[in-house]
Each structure stands twice: as structure tokens, then as C-alpha cells.
Amino acid sequence: MKSNALxxxxxxxxxxxxxxxxxxxxxxxxxxxxDIHKASIVVAVGVDVTDKGYEVTAQAAVPAPAQGAGKASxxxxxxxxxxxxDAVDDINAKTGFYPKLAFxxxxxxxxxxxxxxxxxxxxxxxxxxxVPLTALVGMCRGSARELLGKKPADGGMSASAIQRxxxxxxxxxxxxxxxxxxxxxxxxxxxxASCYMPYIEFSxxxxxxxxxxxxxxxxxxxxxxxxxxxxxxxxxxxxxAAFSNGVFAGLxxxxxxxALNLIRCGVRYAIVNTVYGGKNYTVGLKNTGxxxxxxxxxxxxxxxxxxxxxxxxxxxxxxPAAAGRADSHVVKDELIRxxxxxxxxxxxxxxxxxxxxxxxxxxxxxxxxEYEYGCFTALKGEVxxxxxxxxxxxxxxxx
Amino acid sequence: xxxxxxxxxxxxxxxxxPVAGKILMMPALLSFYCKNDLVFPAVLCFLAQFAVxxxxxxxxxxxxxxxxxxxxxxxxxxxxxxxxxxxxFFAAAALVPLLEQKLFVQEIFYDTxxxxxxxxxxxxxxxxxxxxxxxxxxxxxxxxxxxFVAALAALLIMSVGESNLSxxxxxxxxxxxxxxxxxRSALYNFTDGAVMLMLMGRFRARxxxxxxxxxxxxxxxxxxxxxxxxxxxxxxxxSPDQYFAVSKMAIFFSALSLVGRIDLIAAYAMEACMLFALxxxxxxxxxxxxxxxxxxxxxxxxxxxxxxxxxxAVNVLLxxxxxxxxxxxxxxxxxxxxxxxxxxxxxxxxxxAAGAAAALLRGMKGKEAGREK
Numbered sequence: 097m098k099s100n101a102l103x104x105x106x107x108x109x110x111x112x113x114x115x116x117x118x119x120x121x122x123x124x125x126x127x128x129x130x131d132i133h134k135a136s137i138v139v140a141v142g143v144d145v146t147d148k149g150y151e152v153t154a155q156a157a158v159p160a161p162a163q164g165a166g167k168a169s170x171x172x173x174x175x176x177x178x179x180x181x182d183a184v185d186d187i188n189a190k191t192g193f194y195p196k197l198a199f200x201x202x203x204x205x206x207x208x209x210x211x212x213x214x215x216x217x218x219x220x221x222x223x224x225x226x227v228p229l230t231a232l233v234g235m236c237r238g239s240a241r242e243l244l245g246k247k248p249a250d251g252g253m254s255a256s257a258i259q260r261x262x263x264x265x266x267x268x269x270x271x272x273x274x275x276x277x278x279x280x281x282x283x284x285x286x287x288x289a290s291c292y293m294p295y296i297e298f299s300x301x302x303x304x305x306x307x308x309x310x311x312x313x314x315x316x317x318x319x320x321x322x323x324x325x326x327x328x329x330x331x332x333x334x335x336x337a338a339f340s341n342g343v344f345a346g347l348x349x350x351x352x353x354x355a356l357n358l359i360r361c362g363v364r365y366a367i368v369n370t371v372y373g374g375k376n377y378t379v380g381l382k383n384t385g386x387x388x389x390x391x392x393x394x395x396x397x398x399x400x401x402x403x404x405x406x407x408x409x410x411x412x413x414x415x416p417a418a419a420g421r422a423d424s425h426v427v428k429d430e431l432i433r434x435x436x437x438x439x440x441x442x443x444x445x446x447x448x449x450x451x452x453x454x455x456x457x458x459x460x461x462x463x464x465x466e467y468e469y470g471c472f473t474a475l476k477g478e479v480x481x482x483x484x485x486x487x488x489x490x491x492x493x494x495x
Numbered sequence: 496x497x498x499x500x501x502x503x504x505x506x507x508x509x510x511x512x513p514v515a516g517k518i519l520m521m522p523a524l525l526s527f528y529c530k531n532d533l534v535f536p537a538v539l540c541f542l543a544q545f546a547v548x549x550x551x552x553x554x555x556x557x558x559x560x561x562x563x564x565x566x567x568x569x570x571x572x573x574x575x576x577x578x579x580x581x582x583x584f585f586a587a588a589a590l591v592p593l594l595e596q597k598l599f600v601q602e603i604f605y606d607t608x609x610x611x612x613x614x615x616x617x618x619x620x621x622x623x624x625x626x627x628x629x630x631x632x633x634x635x636x637x638x639x640x641x642x643f644v645a646a647l648a649a650l651l652i653m654s655v656g657e658s659n660l661s662x663x664x665x666x667x668x669x670x671x672x673x674x675x676x677x678x679r680s681a682l683y684n685f686t687d688g689a690v691m692l693m694l695m696g697r698f699r700a701r702x703x704x705x706x707x708x709x710x711x712x713x714x715x716x717x718x719x720x721x722x723x724x725x726x727x728x729x730x731x732x733x734s735p736d737q738y739f740a741v742s743k744m745a746i747f748f749s750a751l752s753l754v755g756r757i758d759l760i761a762a763y764a765m766e767a768c769m770l771f772a773l774x775x776x777x778x779x780x781x782x783x784x785x786x787x788x789x790x791x792x793x794x795x796x797x798x799x800x801x802x803x804x805x806x807x808a809v810n811v812l813l814x815x816x817x818x819x820x821x822x823x824x825x826x827x828x829x830x831x832x833x834x835x836x837x838x839x840x841x842x843x844x845x846x847x848a849a850g851a852a853a854a855l856l857r858g859m860k861g862k863e864a865g866r867e868k
């Protein structure tokens with residue numbers, strides 16, 4: 097019993113010594129973890145393909161100590177290398193900053209990436225366990241470096257403005273085919289082997305700082321690169337880049353992209369402009385329900401594209417609400433038919449694109465594999481050539 | 496009869512710890528072998544394991560003896576050999592979860608890859624807890640299990656919105672051979688029969704307790720299967736590469752972009768439970784070693800020197816293996832998948848079933864002897 101008590105006392109002393117040693121290690125150098133002064137939090141990455149490999153542009157927020165107020169709070173650096181990872185390492189070598197990708201929420205692929213296999217270009221981001229699968233992905237006109245170097249109207253980071261142009265809100269209003277790394281890989285790796293991403297375009301308007309667009313008060317939003325740009329850039333993602341088997345298949349125009357968004361993006365509210373009797377009418381579509389149903393009729397796969405919505409008249413060139421009407425929001429039957437026709441034309445534009453480019457953006461092959469496995473195996477995966485597409489568009493006016 | 500535990504604690508252990516040990520890497524592993532049919536090999540393993548757990552739990556209501564006391568009739572050599580073999584088995588069973596925990600901690604607690612020293616203080620806790628015996632395992636389960644359930648529920652609620660169950664279709668189109676291969680490869684995650692066998696005779700099983708334990712284990716199996724289905728319906732084709740699903744499944748929850756990674760609070764809570772699930776192997780290993788040496792684990796409230804020495808020895812061995820295989824998780828896992836499945840089949844399925852049968856036979860003999868008298 098005496099030896100046990102002695103043993104217990106010795107164990108307690110030993111435990112205390114171990115705890116003190118661990119605390120010493122912890123407070124002396126934080127176990128050698130990354131120094132905050134040498135870390136840069138990458139919020140967006142742009143990738144361009146060059147003759148020598150890849151050029152990676154990182155837009156990074158650089159943590160600055162409190163006494164460093166007034167210094168740049170974000171920076172943009174470009175590195176090059178044989179692979180994307182090599183180019184990221186080049187950024188590290190050039191700047192001395194350790195690029196942390198855990199907060200990277202945007203990946204922009206330059207137009208040049210269309211030359212390469214999509215998932216080869218993105219390979220680094222799937223392999224790197226620290227890049228979140230929620231990061232938004234888009235392709236841009238021109239180079240990604242140039243796009244990220246543009247200064248948005250609010251004077252802040254271009255990454256934030258681009259993310260707003262690809263936001264969930266725009267996705268749910270059919271104005272952007274927003275996808276993230278996860279959805280892209282899922283679509284690309286599915287039986288359909290086709291995927292899409294928003295196509296980012298920019299236009300330059302008024303000057304950003306102190307201009308008529310105003311400044312949102314991002315006072316610390318100075319930028320080390322790309323100074324001296326003229327007007328403020330406005331970013332839009334109305335078009336969509338499509339890929340089939342990882343190869344760039346082409347660009348969906350605004351109409352086809354709108355139709356794709358109705359089917360794939362769970363749109364909640366959409367605006368459609370239609371011309372009826374030579375006049376423009378803008379109709380809001382709410383309570384929407386869009387989707388695709390796969391079936392087989394006589395051995396032929398049939399894809400039924402469904403879109404249901406309630407319509408309200410938002411704007412009219414011929415019938416101003418100020419004239420004093422009690423039913424100004426009601427959409428007349430003939431106008432409903434015109435809107436339905438407009439939506440159908442957009443869906444037909446999407447179908448044309450899919451058939452001409454052999455790009456299954458509907459996910460028809462995947463649905464056939466899931467719901468009609470026998471038919472899928474009979475067709476040996478060649479679904480699109482034999483696919484029959486039916487439309488069920490039901491738009492009604494709100495009461 | 497050694498009343499180390501109460502039935503509630505056994506139920507907690509048989510619910511929370513089997514789940515905690517299977518949701519870290521098994522989802523990615525099974526999705527690699529069986530793709531969208533990943534639930535079925537798990538169901539196969541659980542059915543077999545359920546039968547074993549039920550048999551042992553039933554045997555617990557018929558005898559108050561531990562497994563080692565039961566086989567004592569077969570001779571001292573057999574008893575000692577069984578004790579040492581089970582000690583080795585639990586040490587071996589702890590190795591892969593240890594390496595998984597190390598990688599998991601490094602991934603979720605740190606933004607960069609930290610050095611091994613970050614994880615080694617775990618062994619200080621392990622030495623301490625390992626030496627304390629099974630009474631301590633029951634007490635930790637009392638705290639860890641409710642925490643685990645709350646954290647898992649929070650994570651599942653945050654994850655379910657991103658799921659698309661159509662990814663699980665078409666059902667059972669994976670060749671049977673691949674399903675069986677998946678089940679065999681996942682077998683190293685199934686130690687529940689062996690754990691139940693070790694708990695036999697360490698709690699006073701009353702009428703109805705068998706039902707409680709079996710229901711707890713069935714709930715555990717259902718939870719794991721639901722988790723697997725949810726996992727695949729979120730990640731689908733990229734599932735095989737999604738290690739540590741627990742920390743990744745909830746990141747698509749839209750509120751996280753506003754409030755930050757609050758899902759990590761639940762992940763940390765689950766991590767704590769996973770650590771205690773892992774420590775149970777160490778505790779069982781130390782218990783087996785002490786019984787093989789014929790020493791008590793505790794003297795009054797104090798840990799006996801034999802138990803402390805055994806715990807240090809077991810942990811030094813495990814720490815050495817962790818250091819040796821620091822960068823070799825996949826080769827070790829492959830070794831377990833390819834070769835160690837037989838050991839897990841023997842110790843988690845065959846021996847517990849045999850132990851339960853022996854206990855029941857002895858019980859029947861005892862009854863007959865009583866009638867004859």
C-alpha cells in the first residue's frame with residue numbers, strides 16, 4: 097500500500113513535469129507553425145495556360161499587424177511553372193509568403209485553359225486537401241491574370257466582385273450557372289461526362305475611386321499590383337462555358353445559359369423579356385419548379401424538361417400601370433403564350449447546343465443510368481444521339 | 496464477477512464507439528470498392544457482427560463470468576495464451592485508428608501540415624487512461640456518448656441539404672465479388688464482437704439487458720449505414736478521395752459562409768469521442784496484459800504499478816509504431832485490408848461466437864446439474 101502511494105506521488109510529479117514541458121514547447125514557438133506575418137490568405141486564384149506551362153495568379157489578403165495600418169491589405173502575385181502546383185510554389189519563392197489556400201473561394205480559368213483537359217488544369221485543387229470544395233469556379237474572357245487585376249466599382253478586391261457575380265442569388269435567378277469544385281467534379285465524373293461553369297466577362301465603366309460609382313468604404317483595399325487602371329470593372333456571368341469529357345465544348349449564349357439554369361440550378365425567381373405585338377414586356381417568374389425527368393418509351397430514352405412558374409407583369413411598353421388599373425400585375429393569356437414560347441425557344445437553343453457539341457449538359461446519361469439501367473446498358477452509354485427531348489412548360493399568371 | 500460497468504455504460508459503449516470508429520475512413524474506403532453500393536458491404540459486416548454481439552450479450556445474462564474465467568477450465572496455458580493473443584489483437588486494432596486520428600487531427604486542427612510532435616502528447620493521455628481499467632472506460636462513455644450523439648446530429652443536419660440520394664442509384668449493380676471484396680477490406684473496422692466479449696462478466700446483466708445492448712448496437716449499425724448513404728449522396732464520384740468525411744460533409748451548409756466553420760465545433764466534439772473509442776482498445780489491451788500477468792489493475796482507488804507499467808509498455812509500443820509508420824498510413828491500411836482481415840474475423844467474429852456458445856453450454860450444464868441434485 098505504501099509503495100502504491102509513493103508510485104502515485106511520483107506519477108503526479110511526472111505528469112506535472114510533462115505538462116510544463118509541453119507548455120514550454122507551445123509558448124516558445126507554437127510548435128513551429130506558420131508565422132502570421134509570413135502567411136498570406138489566398139482568396140482567389142486565376143490560372144492561365146502559357147507556352148511554358150501554367151501561370152497562376154493569386155489574390156491574397158495579407159494579415160498586417162495593427163501598427164501597419166495603411167499598408168496594402170491584399171496583394172496580387174503571379175507565378176509560373178510547368179504545373180499549377182509548380183506555379184504556386186513560384187509564388188511562394190517570389191514573395192516569401194506562405195500561400196494559404198484554405199480560404200480560397202474562387203478559381204478563375206483564363207480563356208487559354210480551353211486548350212487543355214479541364215481536370216488536368218484543376219488537378220492541383222482537387223489534390224490539395226486545403227482547398228475547399230465549395231470554391232466557385234468560372235472561366236473568363238481573356239486571361240485570368242488580367243481579370244483579377246481589374247478594379248471593381250467599390251474599390252475593393254476583384255475577387256469579391258466576381259464572387260458576387262457568381263453568387264447563389266444570381267444562380268437562383270437564372271443569371272449565372274454557378275458551380276463549385278465539387279459539383280464540377282461530380283458532373284464531369286458522372287456517366288454524362290459533361291460539366292459547365294459560368295463564363296465571366298467584364299466591361300469597364302466609370303473610375304472606381306471617388307467616381308460616380310462611389311466607394312464602399314474599403315479604405316484598406318489598396319492593391320500592390322495593377323495600379324493605374326482606367327475605369328471600374330463590372331463583372332457578369334450571363335454566358336456559360338461547357339465541357340464534354342473534360343474538353344471545352346463551347347460557350348452557351350445568354351438564352352441557352354438561361355435555359356440550362358432553369359433546369360439545373362433550382363431557380364426560384366427569373367425575369368423574362370418577351371416581345372409581343374412589337375412591344376417589350378418584362379415578366380417575373382416566381383414559384384418556379386424546373387427539372388428533368390428521364391423515361392423510356394419503346395426503347396428510346398425520353399427526357400422530359402419541365403418548367404412551371406407563376407408570372408407577374410413587371411414592365412410593359414404598352415400598358416402603363418400608372419394609368420390606374422387594379423390588375424396591373426396580371427399577365428394576359430396571349431402574353432403568357434408569348435413568354436412560354438420565349439422560354440421554349442431558349443430551351444431549344446440549349447438542345448441544339450447539346451446535340452451539335454455532343455455535350456450532355458442535361459445529365460441525361462446519368463439519369464438514364466440511375467433510373468433506366470437496362471436501357472443505359474443497351475445503348476452502351478451513347479445516350480445523346482438517341483435521346484428524345486420533350487418539353488412541359490406551364491406558366492400561368494398570378495391571380 | 497467484476498462489476499466495473501453498469502448496463503447503461505455498456506449500451507453507450509456499444510452505440511457510440513462502433514460509430515466513432517467507422518465514420519472516419521471507412522466511407523471513402525467502401526466507396527472506392529463498391530461505389531454507390533457502399534452501404535451493402537457494411538450491412539453484410541454488421542449483420543454478422545450483430546449476430547455475434549447478440550450471442551455474447553445473451554450469454555452475459557446467463558453467466559457472470561468473464562471470457563477468461565470461462566476458458567479457465569481448458570487449462571492455464573490456454574487461458575494465458577488467449578489473454579496474450581487478445582492483448583496483441585487490441586494493440587493491433589488500435590494501430591490503424593491511431594494513424595487515422597493523427598492524420599485527422601493534423602487536417603482539422605491545423606491549416607498546414609504540422610510535425611508529428613503535435614500528436615505525440617496523445618500518448619500521455621493514453622498512458623493515464625490505459626492504466627485506469629474498464630471502470631474508467633464506462634465513466635468516459637457516460638460523457639462521450641451523449642456528446643457524440645449531439646455532435647453527430649448537428650453534423651448530419653448541416654449536411655443533409657447538400658445530399659442527392661439519386662447518386663445511390665442504381666442499387667446493387669456492383670458485381671458481388673467487388674461487394675465481398677469491399678466487406679473484407681472493411682473488416683478491420685469491426686472489433687465490436689471482441690469488445691463485447693471483453694465486457695462480458697464485467698457488468699451485472701439482468702433480464703432485458705441483452706435487449707438493451709442489442710438495440711444499442713443495432714442503432715449503431717443503422718447510424719453508420721445512414722452516414723454512408725449520406726456521404727455518398729453528397730460526394731458521389733469523388734467519394735473515394737474524401738478522407739475524414741466528418742469534417743467535410745457540412746461545409747456546404749449555406750449558413751457557414753456567413754458564420755464561419757461552426758461545424759468544426761461538432762467535429763471537435765466528435766474527435767473527443769473518437770479518441771476515447773480508440774483509448775478503449777488501449778484499455779482492453781492493458782486489461783488483458785494485467786490478467787495474463789495475474790495482477791489487479793487497481794489497488795483501492797490507486798492504479799497498481801503493474802497496470803501502469805503495462806500501460807506504459809503498450810503505449811511505448813504503439814508510439815513507436817506510429818513514429819515508424821508516420822508517413823505510411825496507406826501501406827499499413829493496405830496490409831490490414833489484405834492480410835489482417837483474417838485476424839479480425841477470428842477475434843471479432845469466431846472467438847466471441849465460440850465464447851458465447853461456451854457460456855451458454857456451461858449455463859445449460861449448470862442447470863441440468865441443478866435439476867439432478
